[in-house]
Amino acid sequence: MGESPAAPDGAAEDRELVRLALSGKDAFRRLVEKYQGLVHGTVYRMLHNRADAEDLTQETFLRAFRALARYDPAVPFPRWLVTIAVRLGVDQLRRAKRRPAASLDEVREPAARQHAPDETVALRDLVEAALARLRPRPRAAYVLHYAEGYGLAEVAQMLGTREGTVKSELFRARATLREYLGAAPPGAHGGAA
Amino acid sequence: MNCRAVRKRLLEPGGGARPEVAAHVAGCPACTAEARVLSRLEAASREVGLPVPAPSPDLVDRVMSRIEPGAGPGRRGVLTAPRVLWAFAAAGTLVVVTGTYLAGPPGPPRERTEEVPPTPAVPAGSPTEPAGPGPQTVAPPGIQSRLLAYGTTLKLWGPLDAQANLNPRSAWLNARPDYCQDANEGDLRYGEGGEVLDVPGANPPETGIVACGEGPLDAVVPAGQALQANAPVLLNQNYLIRSPSQRGWFRAKVVRHVPGTCAESQYERIEPAEPEAAAPQRQQAK
Structure with missing residues (x-):
């Protein structure tokens, strides 16, 4: 998943759609239709909040439209979109830190989330709770790398920082999560230890 | 091991x-x-956040409805988020936003909004001088403009390609939107009129600011004057410097400056002033 979801043919199509969209918004609609799922999914996994994910998905496309004239075709279009979305997501997480936020439980749909093995689900819930304790950027870096599967360099580019910074943030994030899980009931580890 | x-x-x-x-x-x-x-x-x-709910069926329509008919990218044409406008209005800020307003995502009023002057006026001659309720485009194509609310903290991601008017009470910034966003832990803090108050860890305000991103650009903010891309940097003057090779900002005297890159420039670093000494000046800046 670390690679851009667009296949080579998709990349060519994207370039053509961008070219057309530069003349008006109609072609841009096709880009929105094509990548709304990618953007929404990425933001949702960062924020765990459906309403915020919808808002930021809209905002991502609006900003992309405004900046389309400066889009560099050398960068895969979906990567460019996700970069905008991720930065908006980090800002949203920072804002959320300052206000009472809905807990993860409020936005969960337990029945729908039981698609993974029980022990993985239990551990995932603990991971999500632990992630909520991280600062916004390490949290975003963690989700992008370990959940979305982007490489370190890609994550660094998306977050506007250096690869080494991402690496150290991921190290600390993993240490924090491991420490958090260490205090969890033994069964939550799936009997790993 | x-x-x-x-x-x-x-x-x-x-x-x-x-x-x-x-x-x-x-x-x-x-x-x-x-x-x-x-x-x-x-x-x-790998399971975090899964399963992701499907986006609303009308999401595409909602996005497109916020783009004015016939609008082209990089020009005016994106409608400002009503909630953002409301947030500014609620804070008592006279929002004069261009049609290419760089809107932040919908959310609560910005930090320190209680310090927003109730009716800040825009002085004559400002590029964002109000001209009725409608948006006014002032930024060149590809550059977007936003009003800086009092206390706004900006984070600059990279090449600024920016212009700004930091005159009192009419602060605005034109910047490439993908390089400039609000941030809680930002690098610059703007005052009532958008003047640069300080940079954490580097007080008091210096002659100006040089921001070197990854790309070929410098931005200089002489206090109270315009932020300009590729503005001349005066030698032997103190600036706040930001470079890719340094963490955060630092005070320095510019010894040699090569426009477009910090790598070939030389700065004589100055240790940050004591916070006690900085406080009165910051107050004065407000």
């Missing part, structure tokens, strides 16, 4: 794949157990 070193390596991204780590883990039951826990942690991390 001992167990402690191995467990530290295991926490690094891809650390478990290192040959020396793998060799130790293979012969150490305790580290094997730890590696299994971390492996399960990674597996669970």
Whole structure:
């Protein structure tokens, strides 16, 4: 998943759609239709909040439209979109830190989330709770790398920082999560230890 | 390697794949157990946030409805988010936003909005001088403009390609939107009129600011004057410097400056002033 979801043919199509969209918004609609799922999914996994994910998905496309004239075709279009979305997501997480936020439980749909093995689900819930304790950027870096599967360099580019910074943030994030899980009931580890 | 070193390596991204780590883990039951826990942690991390709910069926329509008919990218044409306008209005800020307003995502009023002057006026001659309720485009194509509310903190991601008017009470900034966003832990703090008050860890305000991003650009903010891309940098003057090779901002005297890059420029670093000494000046700046 670390690679851009667009296949080579998709990349060519994207370039053509961008070219057309530069003349008006109609072609841009096709880009929105094509990548709304990618953007929404990425933001949702960062924020765990459906309403915020919808808002930021809209905002991502609006900003992309405004900046389309400066889009560099050398960068895969979906990567460019996700970069905008991720930065908006980090800002949203920072804002959320300052206000009472809905807990993860409020936005969960337990029945729908039981698609993974029980022990993985239990551990995932603990991971999500632990992630909520991280600062916004390490949290975003963690989700992008370990959940979305982007490489370190890609994550660094998306977050506007250096690869080494991402690496150290991921190290600390993993240490924090491991420490958090260490205090969890033994069964939550799936009997790993 | 001992167990402690191995467990530290295991926490690094891809650390478990290192040959020396793998060799130790293979012969150490305790580290094997730890590696299994971390492996399960990674597996669970891949499930974070899943399943993702489908976006609303009308999401595309809502996006497109916020783009004015016939609008082209990089020009005016994106409608400002009503909630953002409301947030500014609620804060008592006279929002004069261009049609290419760089809107932040909908959310609550910005920090320190209680300090927003009730009716800040825009002085004559300002590029954002109000001209009725409608938006006014002032930024050149590809550059977007936004009003800076009092206390706004901006984070500059990279090349600014920016212009700004930092005159009192009419602060605005034109910048490439992908390089400039609000941030809670930002690098610049703007005052009532958008003047640069300070940069954390580097007070008091200096002659100006040089921001060197990854790209070929400098931005200079002489106090109270315009922020300009590729503005001349005066030698032997103190500036706040930001460069890719340095963490955060630092005060420095510019010894040699090569426009477009910090790498070939020379700065004589100055230690940050004592906070006590900075406080009165910041107050004065407000």
